[in-house]
Amino acid sequence: MLTRTRCKWLAAFTVAAIFSMAAGVVTGQAVEFSDTTLENGLRVVIAEDHVAPVLSIAVNYDVGSRNERRGRTGFAHLFEHMMFEGSENVGDGEHMLLIFNNGGDLNGTTDKDRTVYYERMPSNQLDLGLFLEADRMASLDITLENLNNQRQAVQEERRLRVDNQPYGHTFETIDELAYENFAYAHSTIGSMTDLNAATVTDVASFFRTYYAPNNAVLAIVGDVDTESALKKVQQYFGQIPRQPDPPAVDLTEPRQTGERRTSYDDPLARLARIDIAYHIPESLTADHDAMSVLSTVLTSGRSSRLYQAIVRDTQLGVDLSSSAGNNRGPSLLWLGVIAAPGADLVALEAAIYEQIERIKTAPIEAWELDKARNGARRSFVSSLGSSLQRAIILSRYALFYDDPNLINSRAESIASVSAEDLRRVARTYLTETNRSVVLTLPALAGGQSGEDPGQGGF
Amino acid sequence: MRLCLYYVVGFTCALSAGVYAQAGVQQAQSITGAELKGLAPVSDEILKVELPKAEEADLDNGLHLMVLEDRRVPIVSVQVILIGAGGYYDPPDHAGLAGFTASLLREGTATRSSVEIAEALETLASRVNVSTDMSLQAATMRLSSLVEYLDQTIALAADVLLRPSFPEEELALFKTREQAGLIEQRTRPRFLAVERLAKVIYGDHPAGRTSPTPETLDRTTRDDLIAFHREHYVPDHAVIAIAGDISMADAFPAVERHFGAWASSGTRPPTVDDPEPIGPSRLYLINREASVQTNLVVGTQAINRTSDDYDILSVMNQIVGGGPSSRLFLNLREDKGYTYGAYSSFTAQRYRGDWDASTEVRTEVTGDALAELLRELVRIHDEPVPEQEFQDAKRSIVASFALSLESPNALLNNFVVRHLYDLPDDYWDRYPERIMSVTREQVQEVAAKYLDAGRLHIVAVGDGEQISGMLTSFGAVDVYDDQGTLIETVGGDQ
Numbered sequence: 001m002l003t004r005t006r007c008k009w010l011a012a013f014t015v016a017a018i019f020s021m022a023a024g025v026v027t028g029q030a031v032e033f034s035d036t037t038l039e040n041g042l043r044v045v046i047a048e049d050h051v052a053p054v055l056s057i058a059v060n061y062d063v064g065s066r067n068e069r070r071g072r073t074g075f076a077h078l079f080e081h082m083m084f085e086g087s088e089n090v091g092d093g094e095h096m097l098l099i100f101n102n103g104g105d106l107n108g109t110t111d112k113d114r115t116v117y118y119e120r121m122p123s124n125q126l127d128l129g130l131f132l133e134a135d136r137m138a139s140l141d142i143t144l145e146n147l148n149n150q151r152q153a154v155q156e157e158r159r160l161r162v163d164n165q166p167y168g169h170t171f172e173t174i175d176e177l178a179y180e181n182f183a184y185a186h187s188t189i190g191s192m193t194d195l196n197a198a199t200v201t202d203v204a205s206f207f208r209t210y211y212a213p214n215n216a217v218l219a220i221v222g223d224v225d226t227e228s229a230l231k232k233v234q235q236y237f238g239q240i241p242r243q244p245d246p247p248a249v250d251l252t253e254p255r256q257t258g259e260r261r262t263s264y265d266d267p268l269a270r271l272a273r274i275d276i277a278y279h280i281p282e283s284l285t286a287d288h289d290a291m292s293v294l295s296t297v298l299t300s301g302r303s304s305r306l307y308q309a310i311v312r313d314t315q316l317g318v319d320l321s322s323s324a325g326n327n328r329g330p331s332l333l334w335l336g337v338i339a340a341p342g343a344d345l346v347a348l349e350a351a352i353y354e355q356i357e358r359i360k361t362a363p364i365e366a367w368e369l370d371k372a373r374n375g376a377r378r379s380f381v382s383s384l385g386s387s388l389q390r391a392i393i394l395s396r397y398a399l400f401y402d403d404p405n406l407i408n409s410r411a412e413s414i415a416s417v418s419a420e421d422l423r424r425v426a427r428t429y430l431t432e433t434n435r436s437v438v439l440t441l442p443a444l445a446g447g448q449s450g451e452d453p454g455q456g457g458f
Numbered sequence: 459m460r461l462c463l464y465y466v467v468g469f470t471c472a473l474s475a476g477v478y479a480q481a482g483v484q485q486a487q488s489i490t491g492a493e494l495k496g497l498a499p500v501s502d503e504i505l506k507v508e509l510p511k512a513e514e515a516d517l518d519n520g521l522h523l524m525v526l527e528d529r530r531v532p533i534v535s536v537q538v539i540l541i542g543a544g545g546y547y548d549p550p551d552h553a554g555l556a557g558f559t560a561s562l563l564r565e566g567t568a569t570r571s572s573v574e575i576a577e578a579l580e581t582l583a584s585r586v587n588v589s590t591d592m593s594l595q596a597a598t599m600r601l602s603s604l605v606e607y608l609d610q611t612i613a614l615a616a617d618v619l620l621r622p623s624f625p626e627e628e629l630a631l632f633k634t635r636e637q638a639g640l641i642e643q644r645t646r647p648r649f650l651a652v653e654r655l656a657k658v659i660y661g662d663h664p665a666g667r668t669s670p671t672p673e674t675l676d677r678t679t680r681d682d683l684i685a686f687h688r689e690h691y692v693p694d695h696a697v698i699a700i701a702g703d704i705s706m707a708d709a710f711p712a713v714e715r716h717f718g719a720w721a722s723s724g725t726r727p728p729t730v731d732d733p734e735p736i737g738p739s740r741l742y743l744i745n746r747e748a749s750v751q752t753n754l755v756v757g758t759q760a761i762n763r764t765s766d767d768y769d770i771l772s773v774m775n776q777i778v779g780g781g782p783s784s785r786l787f788l789n790l791r792e793d794k795g796y797t798y799g800a801y802s803s804f805t806a807q808r809y810r811g812d813w814d815a816s817t818e819v820r821t822e823v824t825g826d827a828l829a830e831l832l833r834e835l836v837r838i839h840d841e842p843v844p845e846q847e848f849q850d851a852k853r854s855i856v857a858s859f860a861l862s863l864e865s866p867n868a869l870l871n872n873f874v875v876r877h878l879y880d881l882p883d884d885y886w887d888r889y890p891e892r893i894m895s896v897t898r899e900q901v902q903e904v905a906a907k908y909l910d911a912g913r914l915h916i917v918a919v920g921d922g923e924q925i926s927g928m929l930t931s932f933g934a935v936d937v938y939d940d941q942g943t944l945i946e947t948v949g950g951d952q
Contacts, residue, residue, distance in 0.1 A: 029532075051530050052863035053505050086493065093492030093792050100783035101850040102500060103857025122860035124501040131498050152795030156751070160798050160818050164751045166645040267748035270641050302576035312573075312631060318638040341638055367581045374583035378533070378604055385531040386864060 029381065030408045031390060034226050035398070040242045041214025044233050045394045045404050047221045049387060055222030056388040057129045058118040059137070060395035063210035065190070066112045066183040066249050066329070074154065074190015075198055077110040079206050081150035083117060084108070088139035092146060095132045102128065112184055113328045114399060120388045123223035126232060133218070134236035137211055142203045151195055158189045166269040170336075170440045177260050178277040178332055178436040181253050212243035219395035219404075222387040251329030253279065260436040265443035271318070272339040274349055275438045280333045280429050283326040284401060289413050290421040291324040291333050291429070293372040294359065297422065298322055299335065300375070305355050306337070315340055316348040328400050333429065345439060359426040364419035376414035383407075489847065491788025504857045509886060512699075512873040513706040519722040520694040523713055524873055525706040528866035534608050534702035535867055538599040538619065539874070541697070542728040543690040545592035546664045553592065554670025558632070558678050559686045560588040560597045565628035568621045572628050575614065584611040586618060593656070593665035595730060595808065597690075605703045609712065616716035619691065624683040636675055643669065644940050647753040647919045650744045651816070653942065655757045658742060658915045659812045663733035692723035699874050701866035732810045733759065739914050741935040745922030745945070752824040752920030756831060757814030758913050763806040763879045769889075770904045771804060771813070773896045776851040778802050778838055778905075779815050783854065785834050790817055796827040808879070813908060821921055825928030828916065832932075835914065839905035842898050856890045 033047040065076045086092035099106045104121035119129045162168035172187045179185035218237070220229055256279055281287045299306050299322040310317040322335040339348055383389040390407070397406040488494050512526045545556040564586065565572040579586055584607055590597035599619055603611035643649045653668045660666035698717070700709050736759045761767050779786035779802025786800035800817035815835070819827040843851075862868045876885050918929055922937060929935045930949025937945045 053507060053860045054864050089495060089497040091488065091493030091495040093788065094494050094498070097492055097494070097783045097850070098498055098500060100781050101854045103504070103854055103860060105858075105861070120861060122505045122857055124503055124505055127499040128501070135498075149792065149795045153791055153798055156796070156818065156820060157798040159751045159820060164647065164749055164818070166642075268645055270645050271638060301580040303573065303580040308573070311635065315631070315634055318635050338638075338642070340634065341641060367577060371581045371583065374581065374604065374607075378583040381531050381533060381604070385533075 029384065031384065031394070033394060033404060034230070035404060036230060038213065038234065038238060040238065040240055041212070042233075042237050042240070043217045043398055044230065045217065045219045045398055046224065046226045046229055047219075047390060047394060048224060048226055049221060049390075050223050052387075053123045053223050054120065054387055055123045055126055055129070055220060055224050056118060056120045056386075056391040057133060058116055058219045058221075058388070058391035058395045059133050059216055060114055060116045060219070060392070060399045061210060061216045062399055063115055063206075063215065063246070064111050064113040065186065065188040066251065067210065067246070068186070068190075070182060071194060071197060072190075072202065073186045073194040074158075074188070075194070075202065075206065076115060077188055077190065078151060078154050078195060078198055079203060080108045080110045080115050080117075081154055082140065082142065082146065082203055083136050085143075085146040085150060086141040087136040088141065089135050090132060092141070095136070098128060098132065104129075110188055112188060114396070116392060116395065118388060118392065126220075126224055126229060130232055130236045134240065137213065137216070137237065138240045140203075140207050140211070142200050142207070144200050147198070147200055147203060151198065154189075155192060155195055158192065158195075162187075162189060164268070166266060167273060167440055168268070169264055169266065170273065170275055170438060173262065173264055173438050174275050174277050174332075174334065174436065177262055177438060178256075178279065179253060179330075181251060181330075183249050183251050184253070184327065184329065208243065209246050212246075213237060213240050214242045215246060217395040217398045219391040219398070221391040221394065253330040256434050256436075259432050261439075262437075263439035263441055266440050267443050269440060269442045271341060272343070272345055272442060273336060273440045274339065274345060274352070275334065275336045275440070276349075276352065277332040277334045277436045277438075278429050278431075278434050280324060280331050280425075282329050282331055284406070284413075286421070287425050287428070288324060288326075288331065290417050290425040292414060293369065293417045294422050294425060295322045295324045295333060296372040296375060297359070297364065297368045298355065300371070303371070305358070306335075306352065309355050310337060310348070310351055314347070314351050316343045316351055349437070356426065356430050359430070360423055364422050369417070369419065372417070373411075373415045376411040380407075380411040489788065489844075490785070491792035504853065504890075505860050507860050507863060510863075510869065512870055514877075515706065515710055517693070517714060517718060519718065519720055520696070521713070521717060521720070522697045522877065523706075523710060524697065524699045524870065524877065525704065525709045526699075526701040526866050526870040526873070527703075527705050528701060529703055532605040532703050533602060534605055534700060534704050535600070535602040536612070536615070537697075537699045537874075538601070538615075539697040539699065539878075540597045540599070540691060541595055541695040541878075542692065542725075543597035544590040544594035545667075546595045546730065547690060547728060548592065548664070548667075549686075552674055552678070552682065553667050554674050555678065555682055555686050556590050556597060556690070557592065557670065558636075558675070559683050559690075560590050561636075562624055562628060562632055562683055563588045563599075563618050563622045563687075565632065566623045566625040567617045568623055570614075570617065572625070575618065578614055579611065582607040582611060584614075586611065586615045588619070592667045592669070593660075593807075595728065602702075608704070612712060612716050620717075620720055622683075622687060624680050624687075626680055629678070629680055629683070633675055633678070637672055640669065640672055640675070647746055647749065647751070647818075650746060650940060651753045651755045651917050651919045654742050654744055654917045654919075654938065655755050655812075655814065655915065658740065658917070659736060659757055659759055660733045661737075663731070663809070665733065665809070665811075692725060693717065693720045694722050694725055695727050697874060697877060699870050701870040730807075730809045732762070735759070736913050736915070739912050739916070739933070741916045741929055741933055742918070743922055743926055743929055743935050743937045744917070744919040744940060745937060746919050746940050747921065749821065749920045751818045751820055752827075752918050752925055753816070753818050754824070754828055754831065755814055755816040755917045756828075756835070756914050757812050757917075758908060758910075758915060759810055760804050760813035760908050761806050762808065762810050763875070764881070765806070767904050767907075768806060769892045770896050770900045771908065772855065773848075773852055773893060774838065774901045774904050775802055775804055775813070776855055777843055777847065777901065778834060780851075781854070783850070785838075786815060786817065786831065789834060790819075790827060790830055794823075794827070794830060796820070796823050796830070800831070821924050824918065824920065824925045825931060828918070828929070828932065832911070832914070835905075835909045836911065839902050839909060843901060845898075848898050848901070852893055852896065855893050859890065
C-alpha cells in the first residue's frame with residue numbers, strides 16, 4: 001500500500017513525493033505517482049510519462065447527482081456546464097477556445113457520485129491548463145444569461161439522449177423503480193421541470209459548498225516534471241480558500257422484500273425489451289468483484305451464456321448486455337435484452353432466469369473465469385496507453401477510496417474471484433425478491449395503443 | 459450514467475512537425491458565442507514533434523505489410539484492409555452482400571464452429587471482427603490482442619479470413635438478428651437523416667446506399683457468400699497494418715506463416731467512379747412521429763482524397779464546424795441555445811465525397827436554427843475570416859498533432875492513408891507547413907466552390923406536422939415517411 005504525504009504544502013518539497021512502486025503480480029506493470037495534499041486540502045496526484053509530448057489534467061470533484069435535493073434534479077450536471085461559462089480572469093467560452101485553439105481537447109462529465117473536468121494538451125501548455133482549472137475553482141462567474149443559455153443546452157442534451165431516442169426513458173425508469181433512496185433513484189440528467197426551476201442563487205450556493213479545494217482531487221499525468229508541476233499547482237491553486245466540508249449524503253438503501261415490476265409504452269421503439277436490476281453491494285467489495293465476473297459470464301460476447309441461450313438457441317432476443325454498476329454506494333446488477341420481433345416476453349423473461357439459476361447450481365467452466373481475468377488485465381493495460389484515462393482513474397480512486405494505488409491492484413482482485421464466489425453472489429443477490437423488472441413496449445405514436453403487452457414486436 | 463458536456467466529433471488530423479510561432483500577442487476580442495479576456499498564460503510555441511516511422515515490406519502474394527512498433531502497452535492491433543471486398547463492390551442486384559459476407563466470416567471455418575471461435579477469442583480477451591460499409595472499397599478485419607496471445611489470435615483470424623465455411627444454420631440465425639436490426643435502425647433519427655442525405659448527394663452511385671433491404675437479406679444464400687468471398691477476398695491489393703508491442707522482425711514471419719499461402723489472384727486493382735455531379739438544392743423532410751427534436755443535416759459533394767483543395771478544405775471545415783471552438787457550435791449552442799451540439803465534417807476517398815453540417819434542435823426552433831446554420835455557410839464565403847480566428851483554426855490543427863503521438867493506431871492510420879492514396883513519402887512530414895501556408899483567400903475560394911447555396915441539400919428528421927411549415931419557407935419540401943417512402947411534396951413551386 002502506498003504511504004501518502006499528508007503534509008502541509010511547504011514541507012512537501014523537502015519530503016518529496018512518495019512513489020508507489022507496487023508491481024502487480026498479474027500485470028507485471030505498475031503506475032507510479034506522487035501524492036500530495038496542499039494546505040487548503042487539495043489533493044494532487046502526479047504520474048510522469050515521457051513517451052509522448054502530451055499531458056492530461058483531471059479535476060475530480062466530490063459531488064454528483066446524489067447530492068441534489070428534491071425539486072433540483074439535474075442540477076449537478078447543469079452546474080458542470082456553468083463551469084465553462086467564465087470566471088474572474090477567463091471569459092465566457094474562453095476556456096474551451098484556448099484549449100482547442102492550442103491543440104488540446106477537453107470535456108466534463110457528471111454521474112451520480114462525482115463530477116470530473118479534464119484537459120489533454122501538448123505538454124508545453126501545463127500553465128494554461130492549471131490556470132484555467134484554478135480560476136474557475138476560485139471565482140466562477142455566475143450570470144442569469146449564462147444560466148439560461150446552458151439550461152437550454154442541457155435540455156437539448158436531454159432531448160438528444162433521452163426524450164428523442166427509443167428506450168431513452170428505460171434507464172431512468174430502472175433507477176426510479178429499483179432505488180427507494182432519492183439520492184440514487186433520480187436521474188443525473190434530471191427532469192425538464194427541475195432544470196427550469198434552477199436559479200442563479202442555487203448555482204452560487206452549490207459552487208460555494210462543493211467546488212472547494214478540499215472537496216476535489218487534481219491529477220496530472222504525462223510529460224511533466226513532478227517537482228516543477230507541484231510548484232505550479234501551488235502557485236495557481238494555493239490561495240483558493242478551504243471551505244467547510246459539505247454535508248454527507250445518506251445512501252442507505254432499505255432491503256428490498258418483493259419483486260417490483262412496471263412497463264413503459266415507448267412511442268419511439270419498435271422492438272420490446274426487458275430490463276432487470278438486482279441490488280448488489282458497492283464497488284470494490286469482494287461481492288461486487290464477483291458480480292463483475294458474473295456479468296462477464298452472463299453477457300460478454302457471443303460465448304456468453306445468455307447470448308448462447310437467448311440469441312442463438314431460443315432466438316427470443318436479438319441483443320443483450322449487462323453490467324455491475326460501479327457506484328460508490330449501493331449498486332445494481334443491470335441486465336437488458338432486446339426481444340426478437342414478435343417474441344413471447346414471458347418466455348424470454350423465463351429464459352433469462354433459467355440461466356441465472358444455472359449459475360447457482362451448475363459448474364462454472366475454467367475458461368469462463370479466464371475470460372474475465374484476461375478481460376480485466378486487458379482493460380488495465382489499455383488504460384496505460386492514455387494519459388487521460390490514467391488521470392481520471394487515479395483521481396477517482398483518490399477521491400472515492402483514499403487510495404490511488406488501487407489502479408495497480410484492481411486486475412488482481414478480479415483475477416482472485418473463484419467459481420464458488422460466483423455461486424455465492426448469485427444465490428445471495430440474484431433472487432426474485434431482490435429484483436426490479438421494466439418492460440419497454442413499443443407503442444404507436446398518436447395515442448393509439450400498442451399491442452398486447454404480453455407480446456413484443458409491433 | 460455518464461453525461462458528457464459534448465462529444466468531440468468531426469475532423470481531427472494527425473500531422474508532423476515544425477515550430478510555428480504564433481503571430482502577435484493574444485487579442486482580447488470577443489466573437490459570437492464567446493467573450494475573450496486574454497489573461498490566461500499560453501505558450502506560443504507549437505511543439506516540434508518527431509514522427510515515428512512505420513516500417514513497410516511486401517509479401518510474395520502481393521500483401522503489403524506496415525508495422526508501427528510501440529512498446530508502451532503490451533497490446534498489438536492488426537488491420538487487414540481488403541481492398542475490393544467492400545460494399546462498394548456489391549453486385550448491382552444484391553445490395554449488402556459484401557457486408558453479409560464480412561459478418562458471417564466469424565460464424566464457422568473448416569475446422570471450428572461459431573461457438574468454438576467465440577469461446578477461443580473471448581477467453582483470451584482478444585477481438586477479431588470483419589466489417590465494411592456500402593460506401594467503402596474495402597472490408598477490414600480488425601484484430602487486437604494482449605501480446606502474449608497474439609500468435610493464437612492471428613492463427614484464429616487467418617482461419618476465419620481464409621477458410622470460412624458459412625454454415626447454413628448460421629446464415630439463418632444471422633438473418634433473424636439482422637432483420638431485427640433493420641427494423642431497429644429506422645427508430646434512430648440519425649440513421650434516417652444519413653440514409654436520405656446519402657441518396658440525394660450520391661444518387662445511383664454505390665455511396666448513395668446506406669443499408670441493405672429486408673428483401674436482399676432474405677434471399678441471400680450460402681452460395682452467394684462463398685462466391686463473393688472467393689472472388690473478392692484476395693491478397694493482391696490488401697494491406698496488413700500492425701501497431702503496438704511488436705517489431706517488423708517479429709511481425710513479418712508471423713504474417714508470412716499465417717497469410718503467406720494465401721494465393722494471389724492476379725487481378726488488377728479495383729476501380730471506382732465519381733458520383734454524377736450533384737443536382738440543384740432541395741429540402742427533404744422525414745416524418746418521424748413523436749419526435750421532440752429535429753435532426754438537421756445540410757450536405758453537398760466535395761472532394762477526392764487526392765484533391766489539391768484537401769488542406770484548404772480542412773482549414774475551412776475547422777473554422778465552420780470542426781469542433782466546439784468552431785462557428786456552428788459557438789453560434790447555435792453558445793449564443794442561441796438551440797442545440798447541444800453543431801458540427802461539420804467531410805469524407806474524402808478515391809471517389810468524390812461529401813461535406814456536411816449537422817445539429818439536433820428542439821422542434822419549435824427548427825426554422826430559426828436552419829436559417830442560422832445556412833447563414834454560417836454563406837458567411838464563410840462572403841466575408842474574409844478575421845485574422846485571429848484564421849490563425850487559431852490553423853494552430854488548432856497543427857498543435858493537436860502532439861496528441862496523436864499517444865495513439866499508435868492513429869499514427870499508423872496516417873501511413874495507411876499515404877499508402878492507399880499514393881501520397882508522397884514526406885506527405886505527413888510536410889503537412890504542418892502546408893496547413894500553415896493556407897491563406898484566407900484560398901479558404902473563401904474553396905468555400906464558394908463547395909458550399910454553393912445552389913448545391914446544398916437539406917434533410918430534416920422530425921415531427922412533420924409541426925415542422926413542415928417552418929421548412930417550406932426555404933423552398934419546396936419532399937416529405938417521406940420513416941420507411942423511406944415519398945409521401946408528398948409541399949410548399950415552394952414544387
